[in-house]
Amino acid sequence: MSEDPMIEEFFSEVNDKYYPQVMEGLELLESANLSEGIDILARPLHTIKGVTGFMAGFEEASHFTHKIEDFLKKVQSGDVESSSSNITLLSRGVNMIFQVLEQLRDNSLDEEEEAEVLGLISTASQNDAPKTEISGIGVEVTTRNEVTVIHVKAPRVHQETQFKPIISAILAVEPGDSILLDLSKVLTVGSSAWGTIASMGTTFKIAACTLSPDAKTTLYAWGFDQTIAVYPDEDTYFTTQ
Structure with a gap:
């Protein structure tokens, strides 16, 4: 096709x-x-x-x-x-x-x-939207210096089953609060996954660290870095805040 x-x-x-x-x-x-x-x-x-x-x-x-x-x-x-x-x-x-x-x-x-x-x-x-529940599959959420750190455990983040836990974890954070995505265990991130995350970047302060070359290439190629800040690692993020 x-x-x-x-x-x-x-x-x-x-x-x-x-x-x-x-x-x-x-x-x-x-x-x-x-x-x-x-x-x-x-x-x-x-x-x-x-x-x-x-x-x-x-x-x-x-x-x-x-x-x-x-x-x-x-x-x-x-x-x-x-x-x-x-x-x-x-x-x-x-x-x-x-x-x-x-x-x-x-x-x-x-x-x-x-x-x-x-x-x-x-x-x-129908004005009866359900509240999103956090799924623990694929992510681990911690807090450091009042920043929500979402450690992504899936090696590839492309399909809904792979990035839904990330979105659920983001939605559990108060709008305007800071979020750091730790992608140290992720090999690739699809444009759709990046796009969904980036679309939330004006409601939440989202940054990502430890990106693989493939994940970083996709992020920049689609312009998602406009709403997602990129850092080489978690410690660098916190020392620059």
Whole structure:
């Protein structure tokens, strides 16, 4: 599927145009500039929904984007409360659009994760969103000098089952507090995982340390270092604070 010139042209547009727009919108959204953030997000999401609806093999991306777009509109109209948990869920859904696109291109759609996100959105739309519980699988959380340190134990962080424990641990921290991700045991981090974490970087003060060359390359290639500070190791982080 990825060898089709039209598909490659679309993904070039996604990477060069739509994704930067989305990151700008999410940053505004999570800095409490709700109206402007939603306005910026609406344009690329509407385009992605429309284009993928006519791309053979990418219809599911159009369907998923449509659901996220509907949730965006409900938050905008006030039908869904613009609480911190709902804004975080919206950010996750928006970032997951790009994950779904990549998975469809690789013929590896994670239908379970997609269903989970849509289920959470459906529940939130009914004003009965469940609280996120911290999963101890894949992470170990400690505190040092009033900073929450999340030690990631999974060697590869790509799929939802691998980065969900990180997100759960982040959501357990008070907004505005400092968080340090210890990635000393991680070999690779996928762009979708980085994107989900980075989307929370305006709500929480997130830094990462001890990145592998692959994890660091992906972080910088996608521009996620704009909301995630990088340090060579944990001690360096604390000596510079």
